[in-house]
Amino acid sequence: MSAAKIIYPEQFGHQDAEPTGWFTVVELADLRLPGLPADKRSLQRRAADERWMERRALDGELLSRKRPGRGGPVEFHVALLPVAARQELVRRGFCSDAMAAAEEASETEQLWQWFGAQPDKVKNEAKSRLEAVSAVLLMTETLQVGKNAAVRAVADKNGISPATLWSWIKAVGTADRKDWLPLLAPKRKGGGKVAEIPEELWQLYKSDWLRLSAPPAAASYDVVRRRAKTLGIAVPHIKAFQRRVAREIDPYVVILMRQGATALERHVPSIRRTVDDIDVMEWVNIDGHVFDVEVEHPDTGKPIRPTLVGIQDIRSSKILAWRVGVSESVATVRLVFADLIRDWGIPKDIILDNGRGFAAKWLTGGALTRYRFKIKPEDPQGLLVALGVNIHWATPFHGQSKPIERAWGDLCNYIAKSAELDGAYTGNSPVNKPENRGTRAIDWDEFCALVDREIREHNAREGRTGRDYAGRSFDQVFAEGLARTIVTKPSRQQLRDALLAVERKRGDAQSGEIRLLGNRYWSLECREIAGKYVTVRFDPDDLHTEVHVYNDSGAYLFTAPVLEDHGFKDQAGATVVSKRRSHVRKMARQYAEAADLVDPAEIARIKSGVRAAPEPELPAPAAVRIHPSRQSVAAVAAPEPAPPSARARNRLFAALGKPRLVE
Structure with missing residues (x-):
C-alpha cells in the first residue's frame, strides 16, 4: 500500500488566509491526521460519540460553530482533536501553537454540563442509581459487610439484578464521589446509523415543506417519493427527513418560511415600557x-x-x-x-x-x-x-x-x-x-x-x-x-380653529369668490384675493353659513358668507344679484370720487402746453460699405462676349433683306 499523501496549506486553499484553527469534518478527513479516522463517516461517528457539538472551552464558548456564509457546514476547533493531530496541524502550518494549546473545559465540567441539559426523567433515574450505589458503599465501609453480599442485598431490595448494580459501581470507578450523579445517568443513544438522503431529494423536500402554505410533512414526502420513483432511486423513510430538518434547519427559519415574518416577531421578546418618566397630559x-x-x-x-x-x-x-x-x-x-x-x-x-x-x-x-x-x-x-x-x-x-x-x-x-x-x-x-x-x-x-x-x-x-x-x-x-402637572390651555382663537376644518383654496381670478365643497362664498373683501391662494377655515357640519379666510402667514383676513343658489324661475335671486352689482358699482364710484382724479381735458391741456422735444439729429457712421447686389456681382463676374464675324453679319443681313457688308 502506498503512503498517504500529506496535504499542506498551499494545497488546501489557506495560502492567502490567516489560520483560524477551525476545520470541518471533510477537511479533517482530507488532512489524514494521526489519531483520527481518514474518512468522513468515521469522523462523524467519532464527533457524535465524543459529543463535539456540546463541548466547550474554559470560557464557556462552544468549540463548534456554523461556518460563516449561507448554508455553511459545521466546523470544529482544533482543541477537540487528539494531541498528535494538533501537533501535526502546527507542523504543517494550519494553526499556531497558541491555537493548538487552547484548553477545553475539563471532562468533569463537560459531564456536568451534559447532565444539566438532560430531562427530569434521566436525572431522577440517576438519583435512584446513586442511592443504590451509596447503600452498597454504606454496608461495606460502615457495617463491614462483604461487597458481594451487599450488592445482592441492595439489588433484591431495589428489584434489580446484581449484574446491573455491579455495572453502576463500575461506572463510578475511582471518580470523586461528588461527580457520581452525572456518571450514573443513563446515556441512551439513538438507533445508530444516519440514513443517507440523496441531495436532490433533500433539496426538493425542504423547498416544498418550507412554504407559507405550510404543507404537512407527509405531503412534501409524497412529492419526494414521486420524484424518486421517476429517477429510479430508493427514498429513505419520512422520519429521516424530519430528523434532518430538526438537525440542520434553524427553528427561526422554519417559522419565517412557514408562518411569515409577523409570526417570527412573536417569538422575539417585545419591549416592556414604563410610564414612570412621564406625567399625565404629556x-x-x-x-x-x-x-x-x-x-x-x-x-x-x-x-x-x-x-x-x-x-x-x-x-x-x-x-x-x-x-x-x-x-x-x-x-x-x-x-x-x-x-x-x-x-x-x-x-x-x-x-x-x-x-x-x-x-x-x-x-x-x-x-x-x-x-x-x-x-x-x-x-x-x-x-x-x-x-x-x-x-x-x-x-x-x-x-x-x-x-x-x-x-x-x-x-x-x-x-x-x-x-x-x-x-x-x-x-x-x-x-x-x-x-x-x-x-x-x-x-x-x-x-x-x-x-x-x-x-x-x-x-x-x-x-x-x-x-x-x-x-x-x-x-x-x-x-x-x-394636581402636580402644568397643563397648557388653548385660547379662544385656538379653540375655534380646532372646531373648524381647514383647506387651501384659490380665489376666482375675476370675482375672487371661493368655491368649497360645491358651495360659493364671497364678500367685498374677496377682491383682494382674486387669483391668489388663501387658507379657508370652515365648519364642515354647517357649510351654509360662512368661512373664515387667512393669508399664507396665518393672519386673519375676513369672513365670507355663502352665496345661495336660486331656481331658474326665482325672480328674487335675480334681484339679489342686481343689488349686489349695484352696490359694487356705487362703491367703486365713491372710491373714484374720493381719489380726486384729474379731468381728461385738463390732462390734454397740460400735455399741449408742454414744449415738444426737438427733432433728433441722425448720427453719422465712421465708414460706409456698399453691399453688392446679386445682379451686379453677376455682371462683374461674367466675361464680355466677343463681336460677331463679318460672315456671320452678312448672313444675318441677307436674312433680313439688307445689303451685304464689304469684307
Whole structure:
C-alpha cells in the first residue's frame, strides 16, 4: 500500500488566509491526521460519540460553530482533536501553537454540563442509581459487610439484578464521589446509523415543506417519493427527513418560511415600557374601534357598524375624549381633538395611527414626518402642528404601539356583548357569530348613551392592577397626576380653529369668490384675493353659513358668507344679484370720487402746453460699405462676349433683306 499523501496549506486553499484553527469534518478527513479516522463517516461517528457539538472551552464558548456564509457546514476547533493531530496541524502550518494549546473545559465540567441539559426523567433515574450505589458503599465501609453480599442485598431490595448494580459501581470507578450523579445517568443513544438522503431529494423536500402554505410533512414526502420513483432511486423513510430538518434547519427559519415574518416577531421578546418618566397630559394616543354591533344609521335608519374614536392618556390609561361616528372620518377625529383641548388642555406628544382619518391635512398638515397624501410646501398647517403637539406615528398593523388597544378589548366585553345589545351583536369574526345575530338594530341615540355610560364606568372602575395603580381607578390616577402637572390651555382663537376644518383654496381670478365643497362664498373683501391662494377655515357640519379666510402667514383676513343658489324661475335671486352689482358699482364710484382724479381735458391741456422735444439729429457712421447686389456681382463676374464675324453679319443681313457688308 502506498503512503498517504500529506496535504499542506498551499494545497488546501489557506495560502492567502490567516489560520483560524477551525476545520470541518471533510477537511479533517482530507488532512489524514494521526489519531483520527481518514474518512468522513468515521469522523462523524467519532464527533457524535465524543459529543463535539456540546463541548466547550474554559470560557464557556462552544468549540463548534456554523461556518460563516449561507448554508455553511459545521466546523470544529482544533482543541477537540487528539494531541498528535494538533501537533501535526502546527507542523504543517494550519494553526499556531497558541491555537493548538487552547484548553477545553475539563471532562468533569463537560459531564456536568451534559447532565444539566438532560430531562427530569434521566436525572431522577440517576438519583435512584446513586442511592443504590451509596447503600452498597454504606454496608461495606460502615457495617463491614462483604461487597458481594451487599450488592445482592441492595439489588433484591431495589428489584434489580446484581449484574446491573455491579455495572453502576463500575461506572463510578475511582471518580470523586461528588461527580457520581452525572456518571450514573443513563446515556441512551439513538438507533445508530444516519440514513443517507440523496441531495436532490433533500433539496426538493425542504423547498416544498418550507412554504407559507405550510404543507404537512407527509405531503412534501409524497412529492419526494414521486420524484424518486421517476429517477429510479430508493427514498429513505419520512422520519429521516424530519430528523434532518430538526438537525440542520434553524427553528427561526422554519417559522419565517412557514408562518411569515409577523409570526417570527412573536417569538422575539417585545419591549416592556414604563410610564414612570412621564406625567399625565404629556403623552396621549388616539385610535378608532369599529363595534361588532348593528346600529341604526342616524340619517337613513339602515343598520351599520358604528366607529368609536377615543383619546387616552398614556400615564393614567384614562380615556379623556371620545365620539361615536358613522366611520373613522376626519370630522369625527377633529371633534374628538376639540373636546380634548377644550376639557383638559393641549398635550405635548401624541401617538397617531397612519390612517386616512388621522393623517389628514386638517390635523397633521405641515408635519415633517407625515407620509400620507401628497405633501406640498404651501399646505396649510394642521391643527396639531399649529398647537405645537409633537406627532409620533404608530407602527402599522402593530397593536402594541397603541396602549388604547387594551381599552378597546375591555369595552368590547362591556358594550358590544352587554345585555342591552343582545341580538345586535354580530361577532368579531366570520366563525364566531352568535346564533341570534342580526335580529335587531339598536337606536343610534340609545347606543351613544350606552357608550358614554360605559366609558365613564371604565375610567371610574377601581381595583386596577399593574403599573402603580395599587387598586385605584384610572380617574384617581389621572386626578393625582393632574394636581402636580402644568397643563397648557388653548385660547379662544385656538379653540375655534380646532372646531373648524381647514383647506387651501384659490380665489376666482375675476370675482375672487371661493368655491368649497360645491358651495360659493364671497364678500367685498374677496377682491383682494382674486387669483391668489388663501387658507379657508370652515365648519364642515354647517357649510351654509360662512368661512373664515387667512393669508399664507396665518393672519386673519375676513369672513365670507355663502352665496345661495336660486331656481331658474326665482325672480328674487335675480334681484339679489342686481343689488349686489349695484352696490359694487356705487362703491367703486365713491372710491373714484374720493381719489380726486384729474379731468381728461385738463390732462390734454397740460400735455399741449408742454414744449415738444426737438427733432433728433441722425448720427453719422465712421465708414460706409456698399453691399453688392446679386445682379451686379453677376455682371462683374461674367466675361464680355466677343463681336460677331463679318460672315456671320452678312448672313444675318441677307436674312433680313439688307445689303451685304464689304469684307
